[in-house]
Amino acid sequence: MSGSFPHRFLADIPGQSAMKEMLFRAIENGRLPSTMLFRGGECLGKFAAALELVRWMKCPDPVNCAGTCHSCRLIANLDHPDIEVVVPLTTEVEDKPNKIAEVMSSVAKNPFAPFRLDKNMRIGIDAIRELNQKIALSAATEGGRWAIVRDADLMTLDAANAFLKTLEEPPENSFIILTSSRPDYLLPTILSRSQAIQFLRLSRARIAEFARLKGASEQEAETLARRADGNLAPILNAEDEQYLKAKALAEDFWAALFDRSESAVFDLVPLIAKNAPTTKAVFEATISFLRDTLLFQTGNPSLIINIDKKERIAGIAAKSNFPKRIARTINLFDESVKDLRFFPQYDLFVIATAISAMKIIRGETI
Ligand SMILES: [Zn+2]
Numbered sequence: 001m002s003g004s005f006p007h008r009f010l011a012d013i014p015g016q017s018a019m020k021e022m023l024f025r026a027i028e029n030g031r032l033p034s035t036m037l038f039r040g041g042e043c044l045g046k047f048a049a050a051l052e053l054v055r056w057m058k059c060p061d062p063v064n065c066a067g068t069c070h071s072c073r074l075i076a077n078l079d080h081p082d083i084e085v086v087v088p089l090t091t092e093v094e095d096k097p098n099k100i101a102e103v104m105s106s107v108a109k110n111p112f113a114p115f116r117l118d119k120n121m122r123i124g125i126d127a128i129r130e131l132n133q134k135i136a137l138s139a140a141t142e143g144g145r146w147a148i149v150r151d152a153d154l155m156t157l158d159a160a161n162a163f164l165k166t167l168e169e170p171p172e173n174s175f176i177i178l179t180s181s182r183p184d185y186l187l188p189t190i191l192s193r194s195q196a197i198q199f200l201r202l203s204r205a206r207i208a209e210f211a212r213l214k215g216a217s218e219q220e221a222e223t224l225a226r227r228a229d230g231n232l233a234p235i236l237n238a239e240d241e242q243y244l245k246a247k248a249l250a251e252d253f254w255a256a257l258f259d260r261s262e263s264a265v266f267d268l269v270p271l272i273a274k275n276a277p278t279t280k281a282v283f284e285a286t287i288s289f290l291r292d293t294l295l296f297q298t299g300n301p302s303l304i305i306n307i308d309k310k311e312r313i314a315g316i317a318a319k320s321n322f323p324k325r326i327a328r329t330i331n332l333f334d335e336s337v338k339d340l341r342f343f344p345q346y347d348l349f350v351i352a353t354a355i356s357a358m359k360i361i362r363g364e365t366i
Contacts, residue, residue: 004021004024005020005021005024006024006062006063008062008063008064008065008066009024009056009062010023010049010052010053010056011052012045012048012052013045013048013049013052014045014202014206014207014209014210014232015200015202015203015206016044016045016049016199016200018200019049019197019198019199019200022197023053023197027056027057032057032175033194033195034170034174034175034176035167035170035175035176035177035178035193035194035195036175036176036177036178036194036195036196036197037152037177037178037179037180037183037186037191037194037195037196037197038050038177038178038179038180038197038199039179039180039181039183039196039197039198039199040181040198040199040200040201041181041199041201041230041231042114042181042231042233043112043114043231043232043233043236044199044200044201044202044231044232045112045199045232046179046180046181046199047107047111047112047148047150047179048111048112049199050148050150050177050179051075051076051085051111051148053177054075054083054146054148054175054177055067055071055072055075055076057143057144057146057175058071058072058075058080058082058083058141058142058143058146059071059072059143060142071141076108077108078104078105078107078108081140081141082139082140082141082143082144082145082146083145083146083147083148084130084131084134084135084145084146084147084148085104085107085147085148085150086123086127086128086131086147086148086149086150087103087104087107087115087123087150087151088115088121088122088123088150088151088154089103089121089122089123089124089127090120090121091120091122092120094124094126107150110236110239112232112236113236113240114233114236115150115151121151121154122154122155122156122159123149123151123152123154123155123156123159124156124158124159125156125158125159125162127159128155128159128160128162128163129162131147131149131163131166132162132163132165132166134147135147135166135170135171135174135176136166136171136174138173139173144173144174144175145171145173145174145175146174146175146176146177147174147175147176147177148176148177148178148179149163149176149177149178149179150179151179151180151181152178152179152180152186152190153180153181153182153183153184153185153186154185155186157187160186160187160190161187163190164187164189164190164193167189167190167193167194168193176194178190178194183196201230201231202228202230202231202232204225204226204228205225207224207225207228207230207231207232207235208221208222208224208225209221210232210235211224211225211235214235214239216235216238219307220307223305223307224238226303226305227288227305237281242277242278242281243281243285246278246281246282246284246285247285247306249268249271249272249278249282249285250281250282250283250284250285250286250288250289251285251289251306251309251312252264252268253265253268253272253282253286253354254286254289254290254293254316255312255316256268257329257354257357257358257361258316258319258320258361260358260361260362262358265354265358266351266354269347269350269351269354270347272350273346273347273349273350274346275346276340276341276346279340279346279349279350280337280340283333283336283337283340283353284337286333287330287333287334287337288305288306289306289309289313290326290329290330290333291304291305291330292304292305292306292309292313293313293316293317293326294317294323294326294327294330296313296314296317296318297317297321297323297326298323301314320361322361322363325360325361325363326361328360329357329360329361332353332356332357332360333353333357336349336353
């Protein structure tokens, strides 16, 4: 059972019962901090929780409403006049209202989905200036004025400084929620003016439960939860079109590495190196195929993740039965994913990684 708060309170957010209880008590006592920082690892539902909290505060009957009233629907569409939502944007999108509308509609569609943080994504000063103006207006409906700043650590220095004035003297009846997986990148002055609300890693049971809610079968939910590293990433990725494309590309890449066909590998490079998020997603999916190959070779085929590709994995595992080499290739890709952000030229980076991987698989020293 959850803690001592109504069952509809932040009901869509998995786990985090201590946080929910603390927030609910603060609301009951009229002591909700005017600026909160939802912090914790990626893919824990921090942004979704921020929206849920605002929905609760603005709903005329939150205990009984299932998110269907006018207020709740406006909030779900990010269309409520009392709520300002700011998300990081690439510099190409920043000044194009129709592109921004596209981004916001995808955020509204799935507030859990992780942002694919491109190198040039940021929260610029114009967005914060607009927030400053809007939060100072009086609320159109009960429950105050709200602003949510997603991935607030991506504020530019100018934006952060412009934001400080609002944080120093928050307008009456206004509330701000910042979310961040990298709070160390926030200005100390922002950290000191906001109340930290910590999100914790999720248990396997919670993750499996979330997967089932998202339509996974019992077995799929268990597999996804096993693969998860304390957060919802595998489930959120599994329903993401971009991720599915990356997975298909990774499957071709992984198979080509074992076919020892350099030309097939090099044909894939431009597709994999399209941009940083694609490279990262393809490399991560490649790692999952490599892990599955290794699981076959070490006699644990029931633990594989890419269940739908079982036969192909079995074939490749039998053809190139060198578990140590595969373990080294996994290390190579793990390191590459970490180093990715340091390489502005992804294509060269992808080629270098692919060549090293082929050498390791062939048993050559690199
Ligand atoms: Zn409602």
